[in-house]
Amino acid sequence: MAQAGTQAQPLRVAIIGAGPTGYYAADHLLRQDRVTVEVDMFDRLPTPYGLVRLGVAPDHQKIKSVTAAFDKVAAHPRFRFFGGVEFGKDLTLADLRAHYHQILYCTGAQTDRRMGIPGEDLRGSHPATEFVAWYNGHPDYTDAEFDLSVERAVVVGVGNVAVDVARILCRTREELAATDIADYALEALSRSRIREVYLLGRRGPAQAAFTNPEIKELGELAGADIKVRPEEVELDPLSRAAVAKSQDRATTKKVEILQGYAIRRPTGKPRTLIVRFLVSPVELIGDASGRVVKMRLVRNELFATPTGALQPRPTSQSEELPVGLVFRSVGYRGVPLPGVPFNESWGVILNDKGRVLDPDTKQPVPGEYAAGWIKRGPTGVIGTNKPDAAETVQCMFEDLAQGAVLQPRHPDAASAEALVRQRRPHYVSYTDWLRLDQLEVARGRAQGRPRVKFIQVEEMLAALRR
């Protein structure tokens, strides 16, 4: 068989998942001229961009502009996109092994970590990711239901996703109507009767994961006053020492912003956003019908671990908070893929720098790789996945140089396409996607919105006249 990576026999790579990591990896694979590479990118959804389309909040359009860079990658002549093709269902690992030299998993962290407290599964208690997917028009979540007729909602967590959820709950109809939020979500949120939205952090303000632009934005909402308890944003001695030692300006600024909120007077806006610190939910309490009505919270104090990191531990003080809607946003986990070794401890594919490992021998599985959140867990900003993908791609090229690649029976682009066409005749190509994109933007222009998304898969196929 010809050496893979030449013009006569390009290195054929399948990328599973069309999120930012998939594009960054494709870019690293294609943007060099030592090795001729052909990339086929698959996504179970018809549309690309992963969480940039379906995770990043609709009122943060600027962050979504990163897709222009992705489209440039996709314009490469040796790049193809197969949307609406699911790994493990439409195409199996065996199928891919028969058509590609290397397989790269970039499937992200698709599920929420659980809080691990009693009552977590009561009605009215949801993973934040489901709400995010719903308001962003993820085809799998259009039927999700959230009871917005209650008075108080609590978001557990103070990461940027928790902040997104709290902010969207506080936005006015006018604010939301200028975004690409799903139409049904816009309607439902316009009728929302929520008056108070809580954000709960288990540690103090200096340790909160949200970033300064996000927390500043919370102080500028048209329809909600922000409220913070002065005693909860006053730094404890351990935090004060840690901040002083690190001389981290961003943290100092973050604490200042929050202390500024603590002395604000309410201005009579219809909603109140309350940010709490040093509290952890320990139980959700339901009514007779199994619906959440109350949350029990314990107050925490901080202690220093041997490395100096500050962690929370519960005190004996607790309190109760009446609540009708709970979103947990306490971290994310990857979902195992059929036939791919998984590391349960961290919720990632078992890997070493991106090389998938055999769970028994701890040796690399030839031809299989991981990058992004499914490799290292859900950390960093979108761009963090670029160096992460580069590390994996470097392993892929090293292994190619050692001849450690798969030996597919059909290492050509035409056979792969024929297989996909046989399994999923209505797959969406990149040309199709660009057409859908234009249609969405045109529909939005008429309403003064960035776009109006197609939500249902059938709707997309109809627009493409299939």
Place this chain on the structure above:
Amino acid sequence: MNIASILAKKGDKAYTVRPDQPIREALGLLAKHNVGALIAVDEAGHPVGILSERDVVREAAKNERVFGMKVTDIMTRDVITGSPHDDLMTVAHTMTERRIRHLPVVDKGRLIGIVSIGDIVKTQRDKYQGELDTLQAQVLGE
């Protein structure tokens, strides 16, 4: 970002040695795995010390019979351990300040991995590079 994200892509590897093993064998392990330190663990798997290249060099400089000694004779005790939820920046600070090059990571008393200063530096670099890239893309509208 915490140090769990470093362990997540190291395949749960932590190379260990028993305190009663000869230095000769420990050196073989260091060379075989191409690492700079081994964690000494007792029968229950609890870390009791760490043996680094530097410990061996320091002993070898004054004692030519170092190869026959036992790990426990020259390993560093009073090891500072990390927990998977410790945040990267604090750990980086502590390791730099206290000149620690290898940090065993322990969860509920069990050794679950090791983080080297190299891992920390690389993760920090990737974090900054990622943030920079995101900002540049937004500013330049790329």
